[in-house]
Amino acid sequence: MLMSIEPKKRDVALVVDDSPETLRLLTDALDGAGMTVMVALDGASAMRIVDQITPDIVLLDAVMPGIDGFETCRRLKRDAGLANVPVIFMTGLAETEHIVRGLDAGGVDYVTKPIVIEEMLARIRVHLGNARLTQSARTALDVSGRFLFAVNRQGHILWATPQAQKLLADHHGAQADDFVLPPSLLQWLEQARGKSNAKSQAAALPDNPQLRFYYMGETAPNEFLLRLSKESGTALPPEFTSELGLTTREGEVLAWLSKGKTNRDIAQILGLSPRTVDKHLEQIYAKLGVENRTAAAAIATNATRRNS
Secondary structure, three states: OOOOOOOOOOOEEEEEOOOHHHHHHHHHHHHHOOOEEEEEOOHHHHHHHHOOOOOOEEEEEOOOOOOOHHHHHHHHHHOOOOOOOOEEEEEOOOOHHHHHHHHHOOOOEEEEOOOOHHHHHHHHHHHHHHHHHHHHHHHHHHHHOOOEEEEOOOOEEEEEOHHHHHHHHHHHOOOHHHOEOOHHHHHHHHHHOOOOOHHHOEEEEOOEEEEEEEEEEEEEOOEEEEEEEEOOOOOOOHHHHHHOOOOHHHHHHHHHHHOOOOHHHHHHHHOOOHHHHHHHHHHHHHHHOOOOHHHHHHHHHHHHHHOO
16 A cells, blocks of 8 residues: 655745846746745735745845835844744845844845845755754754743844743733833843853843843844743852852752752752753752752751751
8 A cells, every 4th residue: 555645845935026027037946946936026015925824934125115125024023923934135235234234134144136046045945944953943942841032132032932931921921922121131131142151140020020031142143042030039048058159049959959849840940951950969969068869958958947
């Protein structure tokens, strides 16, 4: 019995250009490369198309009547469903300022006209491949239970794991799509980007100090990865933590350990990976001079009683 093999899904390209010649050239080339092509003559038409279908890649003319390509790209990227779709700008403008403007708007590449088809197809293959790898990585993060999300320079969320979405909803009363970093956190983000030790420094919402934000790095042009953590308020006394040479985070891990929480429980509570909790415990055992969690928990319990 022969099994039917499902045909490979065709990638969908949206070409936005007011030049009929360019549209014809690209449509023929992309169709010949096995892609499904949609065309729009201006930014407004492009926005109507993406309301109906999500393309895999967008080829966008920078200079068009009405809404230009830069503004069209910014509007596309504000849509969470399109935030990860690669946009390649096409234009005769080759000055550095125009290239930077395109990348700042959310583009991943910038091709000058006249277009060399072989080069364009090669760039498309690269960016489609990168987009798939990125999506696979985010799917893995979703499954792993990480409290991670990404924002742009304006503080708008580009994507978030389900765990981060729930934490924002529970502690800020906002869905991820509606959440925007307040000015104080935007300023913190700008400062964190220039610091080598930024990952260890947290910031909190002015009206909700329990919700802590950690800067994890820049993952793409105009995309910054943040980690969320719910601060429980449970920790060893600062004086005791300092005496033993424990960091604040190690003190929190030890405090939860003393309450009978498993490594996985502690990871969920503090927004860490189980592996990171394991590493913290290794350091804690070494600093306390003990060999197991029972002995470490006993020391923490005694310290809490003395300071209560």
